[in-house]
Amino acid sequence: MTRRKYPHQLTGNNELTCCALALATYRGRMSELMNGRLRMPRTAPENFPLIAAIDLGSNSFHMILAKTDQGEIRVLERLGDKIQLAAGLDEQRQLSEEAMQRGLECLSRYAQLITDLPQGAVRVVGTNALREAVNRDTFIQRAEALLGHTVEVISGREEARLIYLGVSHNMPAFQGNRLVVDIGGGSTEFIIGQSFEPLIMESLQMGCVSYSQRLFQDGKITPARYGQAYTAARLELMRVEQALQRHGWQEAIGASGTVRAIGLAVKSAGLSNGEVTLEGMTWLKRKLFKLGDVDKIDFEGVKNDRRAIFPAGLAILEAIFDAFGLQQMVHSEGALREGVLYDLIGRLQHEDVRERTVSALMERYHVDPEQALRVETKALEALQQVAGDWDLQEEWHQELLVWAARVHEIGLDIAHFQYHKHGAYLIENSELAGFSTQDQQMLALLVRGHRRGIPKDRFSGSGSEGEKLLRLCVLLRFAILFHHIRGNREVPEVRLLAKAQQLSIRFPQGWLENNPLTVADFAQEAEWLAKAGFNLLVS
Template sequence: MLVAQVVKTPSGTQLRPIDTLRESVRLAAGLTENKLLGNDAYQRGINAIARFGERIRGFDPSRVRAVATNTVRVAKNSAQFVKDAEATLGFPIEVIAGVEEARLIYIGAAHEVPAVQGNRLVVDIGGGSTELIIGKGYEPQLMESLYIGCVSHSLRFFPRGEIDAHSFKEAELAARREIQVIAAAYLKSGWKQVIGSSGTARALADLMAENHFNGQSDSLTMGRINGASGLITRDGLRAMKKHLLKYDNVSQVELHGLRDDRRVVWPGGLAIMIAVFDELGIESMEVTDAALRIGVLYDLLGRSQHEDMRYVTVEQFMQRYAVERDQAQRVGKLAVEFLTQLPPSDSESRADNIALLQWAANLHEIGLSISHNGYHKHSAYIAGNADMPGFSKNDQARLAALLIGHAGKLGKLANNNNFFDWRMLFCLRLAQVLCRGRSDLNLAKVKVSERDGSFIVSLSKEWAHEHPLTEFSLQKEAAEWERIGRSYKLTLK
C-alpha cells in the first residue's frame, strides 16, 4: 500500500510518497490445483488487509483506490474473498484485467523514470503474471499480460526449492513460448529504453550489484547508490544462472542480499527474465521501484502529466528547501552560457547536459537548509539519497557529484576514475565564484575555452582590478584545478 501527497508546483503536479506498507502475502502460492484460494493464503490476505485498513481509516473514499490483480482474477472463490476483503478494508476493491494492470504499471513507471525520445518498453514480473508494455511519453501503446509469474513459475518448475539444469531449461522454454506470441509485434514497434519495474526486477538488480554479476565495478556512472545499481544485464543474468545451478536446493544458495522472503521465488523470476531478454533481444535494463501502485494513484488523480517529471521534481525540491530562486537562476544561466562556449565532444548529448547543469544550479544550495558549513556536502547527500521522481539512479549520482564538487576541494572527485563531467563542473564552479555577490550588477564578461585539456578563463583586466575579491577567488580556483593535475589558466586582457 502506498500513501502519497499531491504536490502542486509551477511546473506541474506530482505525487510525493509519504508512507508505504508492504507485506509478503503471496496469494499466488495459495492457489490449489482447482484454482481455489486456500484457507491459509485466504487468511494471510485478509489479515494484511486489516492492518492496511487501519492506516487509511477515515480517508475520503474518493481519495482511495484498491485494486486486485492476477491471483484474484483467476481464483474461483475470488468473489467471496473480495467481499470479505472489502468489509475488512472499509473501501471498495477493483479486480482489474491484465491489460488494465499493464496500463497502470506503465503510467507508474513513466512518471518515475527519465523522459526519453521515442518508445520505451516496461517489463513487470509479478507473482502470477508478467506485464510487457510499449509506450511513448505517458501513453501506453502495446499492452500484454502473460500468465507467467515468479511465484507460479517457481512452484511449477522448482517444487520444494529443488534446482537442476533440466528444470531451469524447462522454465526458460515455458516462459519463452508465452513471450513468442507477442514478440513480433513488440520488435516491430521497437524502443529506445527498457525499464524493469517493481519487485522481481529490483530484487535481481540488487543481487547483481551486491554480488558483482554485471562484471562492472561500483561507480557513479553505474548509478550505484546504497548497494543497488538499478541495472540488469544479459551477462549478469547468465552469471546469476550459473551461480544458481551450483546448488541442488534454493535453501542452500549463498548470495549477498538474498532475502528469505525472495529466496523461494527467485529461480522462477530469474528464468522469466532470461526468457524476456532472449526473446526480445534485450542487452540491458534499467530498474525502477515504481509500477502499479504509483500508476493507480496517478490514474486516481485523474490526469497524466506531459512534462519531463524531473523538472517537476526539481521545482518541488526548490520549494521544499526554500532555494533562493534568483541566485539559482543566476548561477544556472551563467553556467549554461559557459558550457555553450565550449564545443561539444563527439559523445556528448549537449541538450541532456544543459538540463543536468541547470538542475545542479537550481539545487546547489539545498544543503543550506541543514547547515552553511559544508552545505555542498549536504546538497550532494540529499540529491544522491532522496526519492526524486523521474531521475534514474545514474541521474542522481551525476547530480550529486556536481553538487559535491561545485564548491570546496576537488580532491574528492579527482580520485574517482569514473567521474566524467569535468567540463560541466568547471562551468558550475566558475559561475558560482562569479555570482558570489548574489546580484546581477557588475557581473564580469567572461570568455571560456578549452585547449589541449586546459581550461582558459579570460576577462577584462580593468574589471578584475575593480573586483579584487573575485580576482583573488579566481586565482584560488585556478590553483585548485592545478593541484589535482588539471591545467586552468586565468587570462586578463
C-alpha cells in the same frame, strides 16, 4: 462503507485503444447541443489531501499513502508484504483459506492507515491471482469489510496500463520508445510507450510464484528444472514477440521486485551498477546450479522471502532477454501502485481515462452522438429527480448511467436484431482502459437491459447493489423511450416520483392525448417492467 456486489465475473480479451480525437468530437457536440446543462457534483481534488493505493498482487501486497500537491504525489508511507496469494490457488482455481488469511491479516494492518480517508480517496486493485480465483468474491467481501473501500479486479491490460503510468512518472524524461516489463507472481506485463502514453500493452500468464509452484516447489534447483521454466516462458513470449518488436524501443525498464533483486545480485558480483545484464544473469544461473537449493541462496539484495521464487524469476527474465535481444534492463521503483495513484489523481481532476475509453468505443462502433447526448441528458435529469428516493446518490451511479447512455447503441453496428445483446457482448469482451472488471460488467448489464426484456436474474444475482443497478436501468430505459422519436424536437418537462418498486411519470396536462405513439411506447414499457417486478405509472 458502500460495498458493491457484482454480477457475472467476466473477462475480455479484445484490445480497445483510447481515441483522443473521438473524445474531442463528442465533447464538442456536447458543448454545442447542451449549453449550461446541470450535472450532479463531483468531489473536488482539494477535498482529498491524502490518497492511498493498495495493490493486491499475486506475490506481494503493497500500499502507498501519499499527499497530493499540484497534481503530483508526495509519498508519506510505503508498505509491502510477501503474501504469495497465487500459491494458494489449487488446480480448480480455488483460493485456499490459508492464503486468504495471509492476505486479510496484511490488510488489517493497512486498514489502520486509511480508516479515516473518505470514499474515493482510496483505490484497491487486485491482479492475476484474483482474476484467476473462482472464489474471489469471498475474499473480496472480507477484504472490503476490513478496509472500508471497494476492491476492484483489473484485467491484464489494465494492469499493464497502470504499471506504465507509474513507471513513466518515476523515470526521467526520455525521447523515444520504452519497453516496460513487470514480472509478477502470476502474470507478466509488457508495455511499449512514449512519454506518458502506452502504445501497446500485453499480459502473459507467467509469473515467478506460479512457475515456482510448478517447477521448484521442493526448493531444489537443477539445470533441467530451470530449463523447463525458461522454455515455458519462451513459449508464452511467442504470442507477443512480433507485435512488440514491430514498435521497437530504445530503453528497457523492469518494474518488478524480481528485476530489482536480480539487479542487486548482479551488482554484488561486481558485474553491473544495479542494472540487469546478460553477463550478470549467466553468472547468476551458474551460481544457482552450484547451490542447488533455494535455502542456500545468499545473494546480496535478495531477501529471505524472495529466495523461493528467485530461480523462476531469473528463468523468466532470461527468456525475455533472449526473446527481445536485450543487452541490459534498468529498474524502476515506480510500478502498479504508483500508477493507481496517478490514475486516481486524474479522475479527481476530471482527466479520467475512462471518458476517453467510452468516446473511443462510440467512435469505433459509429454511435450517433446527438442521440447519445439526448439520452444522457434526459437520464441525468431523471436521476436528479429520484436519486434521494432510490438511494442513487453516489458518484458511481451517475458515472455508470452516463456511460451506458453514451454506448447503449453500439450493438447497432453489428445488427439491428437484438442489438442490445450485441452491445453487451462487445462491452463484456473488450479491453476498456480505466475500467475495473466489475465496472465493465455492470456497464454491460445496463446495455443488455436497456430494451425489451430485462434479465432480472442477472440483476437479482448481485445482491443489494443489484436493486440499484435495476433502478439505473429503469432510468436509462425511460430516457431512451422519451427520445424514441429522434431529432431536436421540442419535448415536454415531466415529473418523476419514485417509490421502492415503482416509478410514476407525469406529463403536462393534455400532452399525451396529442402524442399517441408515446402513449403506446410507455404502455409496452409498463408490460416489460412488470415482468421484472417493477410498476410503471404514466399520467
